[in-house]
Amino acid sequence: MRRFLIDIDTASDDAVALVMALKHPDVQIEAITVVAGNVPLEQGVQNALHTVELTGVDVPVYRGLAAPLFRPLETAQTVHGQDGMGDINLPLYGRTPAPEHATDVILETVNRYPGEITLVTLGPLTNVAMALLREPAIAGMVRDCVIMGGTGQGYGNVTPVAEFNIWVDPEAARIVFESGMPITMVGWDVSYTYATFGPDETDRLRAIGTPLAEFCVDIQATLTTFAMESSGLEGFDLPDPITMAIALEPGIATATKRRFVAVETGGDWCRGQTVVDHLGVTGREPNVTVVVEADRERFLGLLHEAVAD
Numbered sequence: 414m415r416r417f418l419i420d421i422d423t424a425s426d427d428a429v430a431l432v433m434a435l436k437h438p439d440v441q442i443e444a445i446t447v448v449a450g451n452v453p454l455e456q457g458v459q460n461a462l463h464t465v466e467l468t469g470v471d472v473p474v475y476r477g478l479a480a481p482l483f484r485p486l487e488t489a490q491t492v493h494g495q496d497g498m499g500d501i502n503l504p505l506y507g508r509t510p511a512p513e514h515a516t517d518v519i520l521e522t523v524n525r526y527p528g529e530i531t532l533v534t535l536g537p538l539t540n541v542a543m544a545l546l547r548e549p550a551i552a553g554m555v556r557d558c559v560i561m562g563g564t565g566q567g568y569g570n571v572t573p574v575a576e577f578n579i580w581v582d583p584e585a586a587r588i589v590f591e592s593g594m595p596i597t598m599v600g601w602d603v604s605y606t607y608a609t610f611g612p613d614e615t616d617r618l619r620a621i622g623t624p625l626a627e628f629c630v631d632i633q634a635t636l637t638t639f640a641m642e643s644s645g646l647e648g649f650d651l652p653d654p655i656t657m658a659i660a661l662e663p664g665i666a667t668a669t670k671r672r673f674v675a676v677e678t679g680g681d682w683c684r685g686q687t688v689v690d691h692l693g694v695t696g697r698e699p700n701v702t703v704v705v706e707a708d709r710e711r712f713l714g715l716l717h718e719a720v721a722d
């Protein structure tokens with residue numbers, strides 16, 4: 414049984430990734446830690462608690478940091494909806510998270526299970542960076558760290574070069590990428606290439622007909638509009654779920670490259686860019702396994718299995 418800790422800025426794609434992890438038979442979710450990102454922290458906490466309740470799996474949810482380390486929070490509510498879950502009037506309120514702070518839980522969990530924790534990050538890296546600042550040694554104590562963030566060989570979704578999770582808190586991302594943590598990076602290029610849902614695929618998923626299948630599709634209402642009007646996609650894309658699929662079954666990442674990756678924190682145009690040294694021109698040792706290809710059919714199969722009952 415593998416042990417996961419999932420750090421999340423719970424909006425419509427994060428929620429689908431949570432369902433996939435919570436319903437996977439071979440994985441024990443030790444904790445779900447929430448960070449501000451897509452939506453303000455409290456909304457992210459409520460969205461996570463609602464999603465966990467829907468799956469019927471008992472996993473604690475913890476509050477993390479409510480803003481990036483050095484910058485004001487910029488949410489993606491125009492993308493995912495004001496509540497982050499498509500604004501379809503779900504009851505996303507009134508639930509209570511576990512009392513401990515997320516960074517305490519990250520440190521306690523990694524120390525309790527040295528070498529065993531797969532850390533999956535689906536939002537800005539503020540919580541993970543804070544944990545590393547408190548105890549740098551955890552970088553060498555996790556089994557692996559699968560990050561939805563950046564772009565491996567493509568363009569950004571917030572700026573021409575930056576993906577949202579890295580752009581929101583680039584200083585936190587730099588701390589994590591420089592920490593020595595064993596990082597697998599699933600960039601937004603993997604999502605728009607292998608995890609976009611057009612009308613046919615969307616209908617196929619919803620036609621499974623279970624409450625979870627309908628939930629996973631219906632909460633994408635706002636994302637669909639944004640993706641088609643602003644990202645030029647044929648429908649919504651699911652970056653967090655394909656990242657979770659790769660964490661759950663690493664073979665879904667059919668091609669990866671070991672690369673030196675730096676995070677830009679300054680500049681007028683390149684805040685939050687993941688600078689991937691594909692030609693080795695920096696001479697720096699690779700610090701990241703960059704996913705460049707994925708198996709769409711195996712990803713879809715895992716998603717369909719997760720919502721089957």
Ligand code: RIB
Pocket residue numbers: 422424426427450451489535536537561570576577578601652653
């Ligand atoms: O850029 C996509 C990422 O930003 C996803 O994790 C999405 O949920 C948002 O957090």
Ligand code: CA
Pocket residue numbers: 421422423424426427451535536653
């Ligand atoms: Ca996310």
